[in-house]
Amino acid sequence: MSKKIINAKPHLEPFLKEGDKFRIGFGSNSLTTDGVAYSDLRELIKGNLSELLLMGRKGPLKENIAGKYVRKQPENKHQILKHIKYTRKDGANIEYDRIFEVWEKELLHEFRLKLYRGVSPQEEVLLLFKEMTYDPTDTMALFKAKAAINIAYYLGDHFQLYDENLNPLLKITSTFGRKLLNRGYATVNEKLEAIKEEYFGKGTSTNDSGNSYRFSVLKEFNITDVFDGKGGFNEYLLFEFANDNIAILENLRNGNATFIFDLSKFDREKPLDKTTAKKDESFKLRIIHTNINQWRDILSGFLKKRDEGDEAFVLSE
Structure with a gap:
């Protein structure tokens, strides 16, 4: 599938x-x-x-x-002759011509x-x-x-x-820096750079590799708001899923973990780090980024897929 x-x-x-x-x-x-x-x-x-x-x-x-071919308009059927040839289960060779009616199609x-x-x-x-x-x-x-x-x-x-610099695009409703807040739209990388400058100064870099798959999976669910992480999660993004009462702190780089919280108990302004987060009353689960399929399955236990009606992606064979 x-x-x-x-x-x-x-x-x-x-x-x-x-x-x-x-x-x-x-x-x-x-x-x-x-x-x-x-x-x-x-x-x-x-x-x-x-x-x-x-x-x-x-x-x-x-x-x-x-x-990609579609039915020609106005719709019309025409006849085609096909030669059928196959071997039956009893070993007999079957061969004959058959006329089929098919829709006329155009590119x-x-x-x-x-x-x-x-x-x-x-x-x-x-x-x-x-x-x-x-x-x-x-x-x-x-x-x-x-x-x-x-x-x-x-x-x-x-x-x-x-975007043209290969930064993943993300619509945001709230941002850490006023510069980004005024823009209304920003890339994930711009958000991360703003956080780095605020907490560490310019020139900070890492050698960790990114993983766009995790970010793509999160977008399959109904994200209702996005914020920059704070305190010990300053290189994370905070995704809120109000319809599921879930908040998730996620880093787009490999080698990190996903932190899941009860949104109704989660205080966005409370300074947490990776140790104190697990002791917070809102904490639900920490998922290490090792098995990507298992990670996705666990998320599905907390979040419901977006309901996009007829325009949603569908499963096909």
Whole structure:
């Protein structure tokens, strides 16, 4: 089973304004079975290829090369003759011609999308499509974004939006720094940099690698607010899920843990660190970033997926 979206717009408009440049991609740390089996994809990750034209025998990879076909308007059926040939269970060879009635179809699009390798400011190896421009009225551009997202799901089990510097995009409603507060929108990296400057001064850096998969998973749930972490969690982001009464402190870099709290008991202004957090009355659980699938399963026990109606991603075989 793989995820598949049917409309790109609700996945783009919370993070982009008309005219914004963005890239669709996914992290290389959490590939699907199909992604792992794609030998050329592994070569792209290693840096042995500069680009990869995506092709395959099924799903969005087949559609990327063969094109997407829809019923021709006005709808009409026509007859085709097919030669049927097979061996029956008793060993008899069966062979005959049969006429089928099928819908006439026409080509909707054929994008022949390519993937490129990049490295995020969090030092994560990313697999990215070419830069796009957001236009909520451009149907073909939305089709292209949809195709890219579905390929990302097929190969990487998640997708992420990035700016031109490969920072993951995040809509925010509250920020730590007044500069970001006035902007209304900011990247995750801008938020982290603001926190570093406030607590540590300029020039602070780490060598930890990022993990866009965890961030992508969190967005599958109904995030109602996002804040910068404080005190001992100054390099974390605080995600609030009011509908689930849950608050989560999460760091986008590997080698950290996820802290889950009861939102109704959680005091956002209370200075906590990784020791005192576990003694706080709001504390529920700490999840170490080791097994990504187990991490996701545990989160699903606390959070309900977003209800996006007909425009949500659906599971397809």
